[in-house]
Amino acid sequence: MDVKHILVPGLGRRGVSAARTLREDALLAAVAAVAAVVIALTTSGNGRHPDALGWGLLMAAHVPSAFRRRAPVRAFLGLVACVAPYHALDYNHTAPMAVSMTALYTVASTGRPLRTLFLGAGVLGIMLGVKFGEGMTEGTEALRISGWIVAFLLAGVIVRVHRQYVASVVERAERAERTREEEARRRVAEERLRVARDLHDLLAHSITLVGVQTSVAAHVLHADPDRLDRAAVARALDDIAETCRTARGELRATLEVLRAGPDDSRGPLPGLDGLPDLAEAARTAGATVDLSVENVEAPPAVGAAAYRIVQEALTNAVRHGGPGLTVRVGIRGLGDALHLRVADDGTPPPSSPSSSSPAPDRPAGFGLLGMRERARSVGGTLDAGPRAQGGFEVAAVLPTGVAR
DSSP: OOHHHHHSTTTTOTTOOHHHHHHHHHHHHHHHHHHHHHHHHHOOSSSBOOOHHHHHHHHHTTSGGGGTTTSHHHHHHHHHHHHHHHHHTTBOSSTTHHHHHHHHHHHHHHSOHHHHHHHHHHHHHHHHHHHHHHOHHHHHHHHHHHHHHHHHHHHHHHHHHHHHHHHHHHHHHHHHHHHHHHHHHHHHHHHHHHHHHHHHHHHHHHHHHHHHHHHHHHHHHHHOGGGOOHHHHHHHHHHHHHHHHHHHHHHHHHHHGGGGOSOOOOSSOOOGGGHHHHHHHHHHTTOEEEEEEESOOOOHHHHHHHHHHHHHHHHHHHHHSOSSOEEEEEEEEETTEEEEEEEEOOOOOSOEEOSSSEETTSOOSSHHHHHHHHHHHTTOEEEEEEOTTSSEEEEEEEEOSOOO
16 A cells, blocks of 8 residues: 555556545545544543444545545535435444544645635634534634644645646656757757768868879870870879878768767857857856967868867857856877867866766766767767866867978
8 A cells, every 4th residue: 555645645646547536535534444443442431432323424434535635525525425314313422533634634735725725714614603603612622623623634735736846847857858859850850960061061172182182193194105204293192192191081071970979050160269258158157268279270170179168168168168268279290199278267166077977067968978989989088077176177189290
């Protein structure tokens, strides 16, 4: 027997059969009936001991409780039809108290507050009118009992409000989950369209270049076979090889982005020349940005990866760094790699991931995963995590294939 669901009607009852509800309520009514019999047999001074009629009315009063959640008002009226003559015949007034309060609680927890108000007022009015008509002593005793009636009615109203609040929270959570899934599907679809456009432009451009360079090599070979210009042929073949290498790198970078899931990339591949615009956008959001770009020369794919990493790092810093934020962005070419560092001095709230495990200052999401995928797509590495002196730092090393 699920006590929580019995005491809080309607809480988490999706998919529960009516037969199970009936069994649970019948079992509760049986327990209340046993308690009523024990009270009637062991207490005195609050009405006379039931005779055959009294026992019949007392047991009959518990039968409607088996239907209290299926038909709360009718079950309550059936209870009143049995309890009213029971009390009128001055049988033990404490015995049916448990089933009576359970019925009041059920009506209050399953109906509107206005219905509960009218019901409570009616019950209290009738009871107090009858008891005060019998004398002041009886009326005073009725006033004492009325406190319990009001308490159970209020408990039912509170439970109903709580149940509605829980249901609204669950409904909002489910709606938010559906919205996130729809947004993820939408962004994946948009990213696929962007990748298709990038592939079209990349392949068309590369194939055209290879075709032109191959024609040049063929022309050199056929123009004057007796005086073959080996240097010209070598240059043409080197140009073809370089075009193939560049196309292969950009193609790999474009396809690797698909592994990152929903991403905010749009349009053609950006480059390092767009970094000043990113810094200016962060400044307009209230951050102080120090941008330093030194000795940078990188293929478009590496430039696009660096651009996206800086973009995501600045976005996270502005979003989570707090007021008075200072961000230092440094990009420098060393050897055959591009070294990138974005560090801020923000003091964001706890609970977020670092480079390898949850860190105390960035909320979980796709941002860090996306940055790592960007770095891996060009054969680089990326580390991110909190700084010892406060704030957050993103550092990446992106191979360029260009020796310095």
